[in-house]
Amino acid sequence: MMTTTKKIEICSQKSNKCITTIYIIHSPKTKFWRHLFYSFPSQLQSTGKTLDRMEDQIRSEFRKNNFVLVEEEEILRKCLTFCINYNLSPSDLVSSWDLYSINRQLELIVSDAHMDAFRQQLQSEQKQVIIENEQGLHSYTDVTMEMTDEHEDAKEVVPTSPAGQNVVNLDSFDVTPITNGKLHSLRNTSELVTPFGQRKNKFVVHSRVNSKHTAHDIKEEQGEENSDDDVIKRIQPIKRCSLEVHGSHPAPGCRYMYDRIEDKFNYLEDRIMKYSEALIASQLFEEVVDPSVASQKSIFAVGMICCEEEGRLKEKPIMLQSCVEHSGGQRVRLDLQKLDQFSIFPGQVVGVEGHNPSGHCLIATKIVDYIPLSVSHDDSSHETKTQAMDLDKQPADSSDISSDLSLIIASGPFTTTDNLFFEPLSDLLAYAQRKQPQVLVLLGPFIDSEHPEIKKGALNTTYDELFRVEIIRRLQDYVEFMGSAARVILVPSVRDAHHDFVFPQPAFDINLADPNHQITCITNPGIISANKVKVGCCSVDVLKQLSTDLVSRGIKNRMNTLTNHLLSQRSFYPLYPPSEDTPVDLSLASEALQMSTTPDILIVPSDLTHFVKVLSLEGTSEAKCMCVNPGRLARGEGGGHFVEVNFHGTPDSSSASVIRI
Incomplete structure (x- = not known):
């Protein structure tokens, strides 16, 4: 199917002369006709009185609202095009710009550099109006012309991802504005101005735990440039870490959402019985x-x-x-x-x-409300399955494995709400290439079902394809650049649009030809051991859900208490009944939600305040766990946070940094 354009001429009843020509475009994706632009006849274009009057009105509206035009002629010409294309009055246009500048915290200076991003906002507003009024649209019939290769400039042009893959074809870009009689191209995304790209500092250290960093390291983490020789001197080759995945429940392709009342009863009864047996054994x-x-x-x-x-x-x-x-x-x-x-x-x-x-x-x-540490975890009923990765490359003696581990931990969303360019993920990978962690832990959502464009259904590609192109290909490029020593751990989320909507959740089935096992997918929740350091991960916001239903008295540190509940209950999700937005299937939960071992690092991303805390387990001051809430890598149209951890044997001797992107 091809994109077609129809022309309608509006003529005067007295003189039978053309007053205005309206062009209407039909996109096969949208399946209905929409207004594209007005074309004034030659006599109006020659005099230019109407256009000059509109330019004066736009200039006057900007000045009335105390805005200063830096490149006045160019800005007025583009704003005039916006008014014509989107059927806006000068006052409406300036009101939209006022809202745009407030959302992006701009000053009262109007610059030509922001016009492209401003146009995208107008397109989104027009698209929303069209969607809301879709039932009232009419099809027009008149002279039809097919767009062929001769009309290369008139083809639909959409922005590509930073990796150069033309995968996101949003309806909001169907209507392409005209400047100087030519279509304005959006092929080069580096020319697009996004709020995320307007950051002054790329990486800012927000807080530290057990910090031993020098001023030189702080300067580097804040994104200040160094010479190539300086970078070569500082970067040391990383050593490949060992990796074991504890447990494999639920398995990919499992049968879910068929849990019965009997399954719920057995799960709750089993939890109470195990707790009773553990307390008696102590x-x-x-x-x-x-x-x-x-x-x-x-x-x-x-x-x-x-x-x-x-x-x-x-x-x-x-x-x-x-x-x-x-x-x-x-x-x-x-x-x-x-x-x-x-x-x-x-x-x-x-x-x-x-x-x-x-x-x-x-x-x-x-x-x-805790099980004494003198009681070991109950593994008699369900033997924990452990999958060792690339055993042929592991040391024969496990005592030869060091307990040191460097990690970078980030949780989705990995793109801002105003586009699907995945700029935060690209910046995170660039930071990881410079810092060279042994393990990069990424928790979903990757293809966020709550993203505005995904909720609108404005894609012309499948969610699986978007995941492979925008996420997996970037990670493949990352491990190829880093070498065989780098590892990536992927943890799914119930908000992933391309994955099973169930909790506990099976691992991604990506089927990569990866002989070095550098990209590993684990279940949600899941536990891994890297260099004998046990890392537990759960992408469900259980801390926020617990905080809603918690009843307490005499508690000083609420956040520490929330996190300690997970460790003391030995469960990644001890809440029952579960939250309405968490599709818990208790027929799969008996093994998957249980902490088969107490982790050294517990990763629980949440919308609550990000933190890195070293907590003592209940009933003892010796055993400790480093609990990490990395926050969200992208928040709205701006950047969020991630965490860098250098683990050295025990949580007390380890260091961590919360970094704002």
């Missing part, structure tokens, strides 16, 4: 009894925190549901008035010391 607590039986003496019970009513958990009433073995699954009211400090949420499994004099209410005197 020999620090009494025998577990039924909390719903009346008793005047102090008892010890184990159960799951529940809410009696729908909605958020409230301090009253809070229920404790014990296992079938001890109480037949009955619930009892839990009274926390005697506690000075606690932090609970629905789905949390706890041990409770207290007494129940009436049989209807358990009055708590102590809550145990």
Whole structure:
């Protein structure tokens, strides 16, 4: 199918002379006719009175709003084209520019460098109006001309990605403005002005943990240029790290969204039973009894925190549901008035010391919300599967593997909301090429289903193809540039438009011819071991969801408490019932959501404030875990944050930096 253009001439009834010519373009992608531009007859173009009057009005509107035109003649000519193409009055045009400048924090100076980006905003506004009024569109019939190779300038031109791949063909670029009688080309994306590209500093260190960096390193991280000789002196070849993937559940192509009530019951019952067995094995607590039986003496019970009513958990009433073995699954009211400090949420499994004099209410005197470290993880029922990557290249003796590891951690979205050029990802990879980490950990979403253009369905390519072209090809170029020592870990997200909408989530199935196993896809959530450093990853925003349903008293550091709940519950997602936007399938969760081992580094990206914290595990001050929230690499039309970690044996001796891009 070809793009066609139709011409309509509007003539005077008295003189039968042409007053105005309207051209209308039909795109096979949009499947309907749309107005493209007006063409004034020769007599109007020769006098130019109408156009001059409109230019004066545009100039006057800019001055009325205190704007200063730097290149006045060029700007007025382009603004006049915008008014004609988009049927805007001068006041409407200046109002749109005012909004554009406020959103991008520009001063009162109007520069020609911003005209291309301003035109894109006008195109998006026009496209939204057309979509909203699509039912009222009419098709016009008149002289039709086919666009052939002779009309090369009139072909639809769309911006390409920074990698040069012409994959994103948005409807918002169908209407191409005319300047000096020629179509304005958008072939070179380097000429496009995006808010992300207007950053003054590319990389700014936001905060550090255990910093040992010099002023020279800070200057380098902030993006200041150095000579080529200086770069060669500072960069040392990285050493390839060992890599093992713990667990493989769920597997790609698994059957999901068929979980039954029996599956949910078995999952919750199994969690309570394992928690009870672990507390009994520690020999620090009494025998577990039924909390719903009346008793005047102090008892010890184990159960799951529940809410009696729908909605958020409230301090009253809070229920404790014990296992079938001890109480037949009955619930009892839990009274926390005697506690000075606690932090609970629905789905949390706890041990409770207290007494129940009436049989209807358990009055708590102590809550145990962690499993002592003296109790090892239960691997008897489900043996953890471990997949070692390229075993032939690993040392024969595991003691020869160093516990040092360098990582760069980033979480999606990887492109700004105003385009699909993936500029933040390109800058991140450029930074990684300079810093040369052993492992680059990227967590989704990669093709974000919440992106405005994806929500509109404005692509002419599949999500899978967009993922391969914009993400996988960039990563292949990265590992090719870095050499065989570099590794990339990909973790999917439930917001990935091209992947299974289920949690826990299988790994990407990318089928790369990668003999060196440099690009590794793991499940969400998942655990890897790199140089004996255990790294746990989960792309679901569980911290934000926990913060919504958390009930606490006497807690000083809420963020530390939220993160510690994941470690103490030994679960990547201990919340139940789950959040409405998280498609949890409990038939897959028994092995996938459980932390088979306590990680040295726990990566939990969230919309909450980014952080890097070294936390002591509950019940001990010796065992610690480095918890990382890298934030989002792209936030709106600007950059976000990522984290660089240098791990040296233990979290206390390691360093990390939060970097704003």
